[in-house]
Amino acid sequence: MLVFALYPIAPVRAAPNAFQLCDVFASLGSDSQIAWWRPNQCGIPTSMTLQGILNAPGITGTAGGGMAFNVLGCALGPGNPCLYATEFQAQTVAIFDDTGTFLRTCGTGYNFDPESIVVNTASIPGAIYVGQADGTHEIRKFNLDCSNGTPPFFAPATELRGTDWIDLVAPDSSDGGSLCDMQYTSESAHILTFDVCSNTQEANLNPAPLPGSNAFAHRQLTIDESVLVGDDQFVVHLDGSGNVISTCDSSNGVLFALNLLPGSTAFVTADLIGGKTDYFTIAHCDARNTVPDFTFNAIPAGCAGTAPCVVAGLAVFGEATVVTPGLDSTSTSVSCAPSIVAVNQATQCTAFVTDTSATPSSPTGTVTFSSNRPGLFTPSRTCNLRSISSSSSSCSVIYTPSLGTEGTHTITAGYSGDSTHRQSTGYTTISVTKRSSVTSVTCSPSTTQARHPVTCTATVADTSPGTPITPTGTVAWGSTGPGSFSSASCTLSSTGPSTASCTVNYTPTPAKPSLQTITGTYSGDTDHAGSSGSTTINIL
Numbered sequence: 001m002l003v004f005a006l007y008p009i010a011p012v013r014a015a016p017n018a019f020q021l022c023d024v025f026a027s028l029g030s031d032s033q034i035a036w037w038r039p040n041q042c043g044i045p046t047s048m049t050l051q052g053i054l055n056a057p058g059i060t061g062t063a064g065g066g067m068a069f070n071v072l073g074c075a076l077g078p079g080n081p082c083l084y085a086t087e088f089q090a091q092t093v094a095i096f097d098d099t100g101t102f103l104r105t106c107g108t109g110y111n112f113d114p115e116s117i118v119v120n121t122a123s124i125p126g127a128i129y130v131g132q133a134d135g136t137h138e139i140r141k142f143n144l145d146c147s148n149g150t151p152p153f154f155a156p157a158t159e160l161r162g163t164d165w166i167d168l169v170a171p172d173s174s175d176g177g178s179l180c181d182m183q184y185t186s187e188s189a190h191i192l193t194f195d196v197c198s199n200t201q202e203a204n205l206n207p208a209p210l211p212g213s214n215a216f217a218h219r220q221l222t223i224d225e226s227v228l229v230g231d232d233q234f235v236v237h238l239d240g241s242g243n244v245i246s247t248c249d250s251s252n253g254v255l256f257a258l259n260l261l262p263g264s265t266a267f268v269t270a271d272l273i274g275g276k277t278d279y280f281t282i283a284h285c286d287a288r289n290t291v292p293d294f295t296f297n298a299i300p301a302g303c304a305g306t307a308p309c310v311v312a313g314l315a316v317f318g319e320a321t322v323v324t325p326g327l328d329s330t331s332t333s334v335s336c337a338p339s340i341v342a343v344n345q346a347t348q349c350t351a352f353v354t355d356t357s358a359t360p361s362s363p364t365g366t367v368t369f370s371s372n373r374p375g376l377f378t379p380s381r382t383c384n385l386r387s388i389s390s391s392s393s394s395c396s397v398i399y400t401p402s403l404g405t406e407g408t409h410t411i412t413a414g415y416s417g418d419s420t421h422r423q424s425t426g427y428t429t430i431s432v433t434k435r436s437s438v439t440s441v442t443c444s445p446s447t448t449q450a451r452h453p454v455t456c457t458a459t460v461a462d463t464s465p466g467t468p469i470t471p472t473g474t475v476a477w478g479s480t481g482p483g484s485f486s487s488a489s490c491t492l493s494s495t496g497p498s499t500a501s502c503t504v505n506y507t508p509t510p511a512k513p514s515l516q517t518i519t520g521t522y523s524g525d526t527d528h529a530g531s532s533g534s535t536t537i538n539i540l
């Protein structure tokens with residue numbers, strides 16, 4: 001049992017935009033607060049940006065942490081039920097739309113401490129299931145309109161606690177293709193199973209106890225029906241028969257929250273108290289890595305409420321789940337042409353979405369692009385798919401890398417899915433270089449005598465495609481004959497949107513008549529490569 005001290009309530013701000021594929025939601029365990037985080041890309045991100053704090057006005061106390069999406073409601077947009085979150089101490093479930101706006105509560109008759117939730121929109125009729133940590137330990141059942149289901153509750157066997165974390169999993173041989181089997185943990189060493197179609201207890205998933213102290217959040221992978229579970233000190237990966245494949249991550253705290261990313265090839269987990277939130281690929285977990293692929297703290301700075309802020313649960317928009325309606329699988333690929341560009345030079349990035357099912361159709365909907373480096377997508381980062389074959393669709397955007405972002409940019413294309421197609425993501429990389437430059441040199445007069453100075457001007461031009469940038473920096477001077485410059489180098493000044501120049505004086509010293517070459521060498525700047533130019537002067 002977790003015991004929380006009391007802290008003053010802090011005001012929270014409304015979420016500003018709509019949920020996007022791979023957005024992460026962290027239940028903060030206090031006063032219905034949910035931190036809405038956006039990764040810079042799907043899959044393993046390199047940065048996270050806080051989008052806002054969701055909360056349900058009037059609901060205070062410890063939150064349960066369980067969250068689930070009504071994918072049909074999410075698809076309908078603002079004002080429709082999208083994200084459901086259990087409210088542990090308030091004995092209810094809060095519903096938010098896809099902008100994070102609180103709509104209403106869901107269900108009645110909770111006995112004690114609703115903690116986890118599943119929204120099944122794949123079955124007809126659909127249903128909402130809520131696991132309760134304490135009291136009778138029942139799993140409550142509701143219709144999608146939040147009225148009591150038939151039956152209104154189930155009473156599975158429990159171990160150290162209640163039906164803390166529930167997950168509706170793929171049918172087994174006894175289910176006739178229906179979604180019946182509810183796996184759940186009871187803060188013990190097993191993942192238990194209950195059939196909600198026949199109202200009967202089934203065998204535990206794992207015959208041998210789990211290696212950790214207490215099993216908490218868990219999810220079945222849609223790709224192979226294996227299971228990941230937050231098992232206190234580490235994450236455990238079990239095969240479909242409950243045998244341990246591997247353990248990964250490591251924590252001095254409690255790995256309490258866990259959820260899958262779209263595609264079931266990666267997951268995110270978090271330490272309950274400290275808030276350290278780790279991303280892992282399944283492959284790296286199976287290699288028994290203890291160091292995450294990416295980590296951040298999901299508890300926002302300044303978080304406060306009537307209970308301490310923790311990470312009591314995690315949800316991922318577009319997360320892989322068997323309760324998504326029976327949709328066709330898709331694959332998304334992306335390419336950008338040209339694949340090598342300079343900063344401020346545009347490239348066209350095209351996403352191709354393919355229905356990979358046995359009876360394919362052209363996917364519809366939208367693709368949202370993102371980059372792990374600063375850049376601008378135009379006319380917007382989202383484009384509408386157009387059919388290009390009986391099984392594929394595509395759309396394009398223009399991407400322009402920002403100044404100072406030379407290097408590799410990873411471009412992510414996230415397909416939103418539609419009424420018959422699942423979400424998917426694709427990636428590609430482009431190489432971003434400095435812009436090229438050309439330096440020209442002129443000296444006037446071009447014919448002179450010893451001890452008579454000439455004025456030499458270097459002009460540096462930006463010559464790369466795209467929007468030019470005025471070169472900055474310095475030009476160094478040299479000559480092939482005896483003489484002196486008024487300055488060894490000069491600093492460029494802008495002469496237009498793509499050019500800059502600077503001037504020095506050159507004075508030949510007495511010598512035999514000759515032709516001298518005067519060279520100006522531009523050193524380059526943050527966004528320009530260097531270059532050089534020369535001219536000749538006639539010394540009489």
